[in-house]
Every structure is written in structure tokens, then in C-alpha cells.
Amino acid sequence: MRFNPPPNWPPVPPGWTPPAGWQPDPSWPPPPPGWPLWVAETKARTGLILGSVGAVLLIAVGAVVTVAVTRDGPASGPVGAPPTTTAAALSDEDQIEKVVEQFQQAWNGQEFDNLRSLMCAEMRADEQFSRANFAEMRDEMGELNLTVTSIDITGKTADTVIENDGKDPDNIAFSYESGQWKWCEL
Incomplete structure (x- = not known):
């Protein structure tokens, strides 16, 4: 349950809970009729999203390790000869999977600043995306094991299905x- 101050009362700090025996200031107006001072805590989807991103990141790391381990040895040719091709840039899908992997690592390592750097500007500006909320969600959800199951890219946006x-x-x-x-x- 969380404290739900009426709209006609002064605002309270986020996460503040009245101590036992607390009474509102007598100069404050009464709450509107039927106003619930305590409401059920709503569960944010932030944790699930963070978990999903972490799973995607883990899959990307697994793919990179698999490719590195199973790749053939160096091509034959004169010693010291420059490579004939350059490494191709990562595809959009590979880049997204890498972000999911980095997300999972930051989440599991409780590295808020690293996690924040993976988020879009809209997320970073959201009041709910704070160090305190991250710590609370991390404690509640524990470590993530994320897996990307699909990626649908349209221009500069992508819809990704991620499982934890x-x-x-x-x-x-x-x-x-x-x-x-x-x-x-979120």
C-alpha cells in the first residue's frame, strides 16, 4: 500500500510514508469525500522491460562467442599481407541484441549509470526512471536472463519481443x- 495524499494537500516527497500516529496539519483542508488515503501499489512494467533487454543482450553475447569459437583459422597468404576485406558493420538486429546484452549486464551488476546510457532520451527524462526506483525494482526482480525472440524494425524504431x-x-x-x-x- 502507498500513501495517497489528496490533491488539495501539499505534495509529499516520492516514496514518503506517514509515520505511526501521524496526523495531517490542522490548517490543511479535509480530503474530498470518499478519498482513499491508502491505495494499492501498482506494479510498473519497468522491471520486465529491463529484464527483457538483459535477455536480448545475453543472446547477443552468446552469438558473438559462438561465432568467435567456431570461426575458421586465418586465411592462407603471405605473412604480413593486409586483409582483403574489412569487417562488416553490425546489422540493426545485432546492434539491438547487443543493447539487450549490455542491459542485462548493467541490470545484474546493479550499474544504474550504464543502464541509463542504454535508454532513449524519453526514458531518461521519465520521473519513474530513477536510481531509487531502479534499486527497488532490482531488489524485487533479482537477476535477469534475457532472450530476444523477435525483432521487427521499421525505420528508426524497432519492436522487440524479449523473454526473461x-x-x-x-x-x-x-x-x-x-x-x-x-x-x-518502461
Whole structure:
């Protein structure tokens, strides 16, 4: 349950709970008739989204490791000869999977600043995306094991389905900002 001050009372700090025996200031007006001072806590989807991003990141790391381990040895040719081709840039899908992997690492390592850098500008500006809320969600959800099951890219946005521990698929939006894919959903 969380404290729900009436609209005609002064605002309270986020997360503040009245201590036992607390009484409102007598100069404050009474709450509107039927106003509930205590309401059920709503569960934000932020944790699930963060979990999904983490799963996607884990899959991307697994793919990179698999490719590195199974790749053939160096091509034959004169010693010291320059390579004949350059490495191709990562595809949009690979970039998104990398973001999900980095998200999972930041989440599991409780690295708020690293996690924040993976988020789109809209998420970073959202009041709900704070260090305190992250710590609370992280404590509640524990570590993530994210898996990307699908990516649908349309221009500079992408809809991605991500599962945590192989269940609870969640649709997560990504946006392409300043040359990078960013997680963009609470």
C-alpha cells in the first residue's frame, strides 16, 4: 500500500510514508469525500522491460562467442599481407541484441549509470526512471536472463519481443538515436 495524499494537500516527497500516529496539519483542508488515503501499489512494467533487454543482450553475447569459437583459422597468404576485406558493420538486429546484452549486464551488476546510457532520451527524462526506483525494482526482480525472440524494425524504431528465463514474453520498443539503438519503454 502507498500513501495517497489528496490533491488539495501539499505534495509529499516520492516514496514518503506517514509515520505511526501521524496526523495531517490542522490548517490543511479535509480530503474530498470518499478519498482513499491508502491505495494499492501498482506494479510498473519497468522491471520486465529491463529484464527483457538483459535477455536480448545475453543472446547477443552468446552469438558473438559462438561465432568467435567456431570461426575458421586465418586465411592462407603471405605473412604480413593486409586483409582483403574489412569487417562488416553490425546489422540493426545485432546492434539491438547487443543493447539487450549490455542491459542485462548493467541490470545484474546493479550499474544504474550504464543502464541509463542504454535508454532513449524519453526514458531518461521519465520521473519513474530513477536510481531509487531502479534499486527497488532490482531488489524485487533479482537477476535477469534475457532472450530476444523477435525483432521487427521499421525505420528508426524497432519492436522487440524479449523473454526473461524463457518465459513472460514482453514487447519492448527501441529507437535509433544519434547513431545507436536505445531501449525505449518502461
